[in-house]
Amino acid sequence: MKEATITAPSTGLKGSVIIPGDKSISHRSVMFGALAKATTEITNFLQGADCLSTISCFRKMGIEIENTPERILVHGKGLHGLSAPDSTLDTGNSGTTTRLISGILAGQNFSSILSGDDSLNSRPMARIMEPLNSMGAKITSIDGNNCAPLRIEPGTLHSIHYHSKVASAQVKSAILLAGLYADDTTAVTEPVLSRNHTELMLTGFGANIASETHADGTATASITPCEELYAQKIQVPGDISSAAYFIAAGLLVPGSEILVKNVGINPTRAGILKVCEAMGADITYLNETSAGGEPTADLLVRYSPLKATVVEGSIIPTLIDEIPVIAIMAAFAEGTTIIRDAAELKVKETNRIDTVVQNLRAMGGTVTPTDDGMIIEGTGALKGAHINSHLDHRIAMAFAIAGLVAEGDTVIGDSQCVDVSYPAFFKTIAQLR
Numbered sequence: 001m002k003e004a005t006i007t008a009p010s011t012g013l014k015g016s017v018i019i020p021g022d023k024s025i026s027h028r029s030v031m032f033g034a035l036a037k038a039t040t041e042i043t044n045f046l047q048g049a050d051c052l053s054t055i056s057c058f059r060k061m062g063i064e065i066e067n068t069p070e071r072i073l074v075h076g077k078g079l080h081g082l083s084a085p086d087s088t089l090d091t092g093n094s095g096t097t098t099r100l101i102s103g104i105l106a107g108q109n110f111s112s113i114l115s116g117d118d119s120l121n122s123r124p125m126a127r128i129m130e131p132l133n134s135m136g137a138k139i140t141s142i143d144g145n146n147c148a149p150l151r152i153e154p155g156t157l158h159s160i161h162y163h164s165k166v167a168s169a170q171v172k173s174a175i176l177l178a179g180l181y182a183d184d185t186t187a188v189t190e191p192v193l194s195r196n197h198t199e200l201m202l203t204g205f206g207a208n209i210a211s212e213t214h215a216d217g218t219a220t221a222s223i224t225p226c227e228e229l230y231a232q233k234i235q236v237p238g239d240i241s242s243a244a245y246f247i248a249a250g251l252l253v254p255g256s257e258i259l260v261k262n263v264g265i266n267p268t269r270a271g272i273l274k275v276c277e278a279m280g281a282d283i284t285y286l287n288e289t290s291a292g293g294e295p296t297a298d299l300l301v302r303y304s305p306l307k308a309t310v311v312e313g314s315i316i317p318t319l320i321d322e323i324p325v326i327a328i329m330a331a332f333a334e335g336t337t338i339i340r341d342a343a344e345l346k347v348k349e350t351n352r353i354d355t356v357v358q359n360l361r362a363m364g365g366t367v368t369p370t371d372d373g374m375i376i377e378g379t380g381a382l383k384g385a386h387i388n389s390h391l392d393h394r395i396a397m398a399f400a401i402a403g404l405v406a407e408g409d410t411v412i413g414d415s416q417c418v419d420v421s422y423p424a425f426f427k428t429i430a431q432l433r
Ligand SMILES: O=C(O)C1=C[C@@H](OP(=O)(O)O)[C@@H](O)[C@H](O)C1
Pocket: 023, 024, 025, 095, 096, 167, 168, 169, 170, 171, 173, 194, 195, 320, 321, 344
């Protein structure tokens, strides 16, 4: 198990960072490519452990996937071309892999078992089992605790209109993917629009998708089964969830100026940029263009004194994975920052309310956990500490950024967990010094 030691730089961070491919889009490009006829070509695919889990699951189901540094080729076999895996599908640490694949497996004529690591196998799966089983799927939790390992038996799927209690792209996507195999139009209404990559990308692959955001803020996506999906060329934009660490580093380390390049700024993902703006951040958008049907930009980030803010309501799903690093920014902002409506933090790779609070306190921060978020005093100073990442990549990276502005050394425990979403993370920090 590795440790990484972070010390505050003596001068500002300067230079540019090319952000690696978006994790959500990389997963989906392999999944949808596998279900399309012919070959899908993916560039800037995220070579993180989570996305590699998705590749290995589809290889086990008979899909040939060529993975080279330049591109990925997914030789899709059509909607009914997957074959029975000869052993358990290992979804590693990845909630996205587990939940989205469940929607696909629900519609297959073979049985399968999905299982991941200890963290994954303790995350809630009732949220997908319940709607998928109400469509006629046969998914059971092998240990009877509504968690993976999951057994998925062949079932005959019929359409539903599901009203989800949580704004979750994983739940929405699982249902829409099962909807590809249902008898009629399947719809999902969520309380607030969550990331919409599945809707955008499946439309590109030729599926019949409709999406609507209603006057009360709820959002409905629906899918009508089609004969086949068509292979695509996908250029994956940079992951704003990975960019968030370098945006925070540029804002927090005095004297910094960092060009964060190739950032996907889809509005369903870009809540962190709105929060930065509300905190008084100096960020200039350059080269606004698009990649893979998603808007992108280069972000020029300069050191800025920050002020506290309130993060709540419909913005939460658009920045849910960025809350650990937002908490670090809040510790250096003037005033008290309140984060609420974010109970979903409790069911990520760790309970991220607990793991943020534990580590921020270890660094001398003043933070109070609440039922659905936390309250952070902007004390303007942290001290180096030993960080327990609990093997959660977002915790490891958020506290590495804290280490750049803390007094003394910060040691990130189990730092190798960054490989889940950002294998080059520590190397990239080193290059900016
Ligand atoms: O659909 C996706 O790609 C993801 C959705 C989010 O999870 P939920 O849908 O559980 O909120 C997010 O936290 C995760 O990192 C990726």
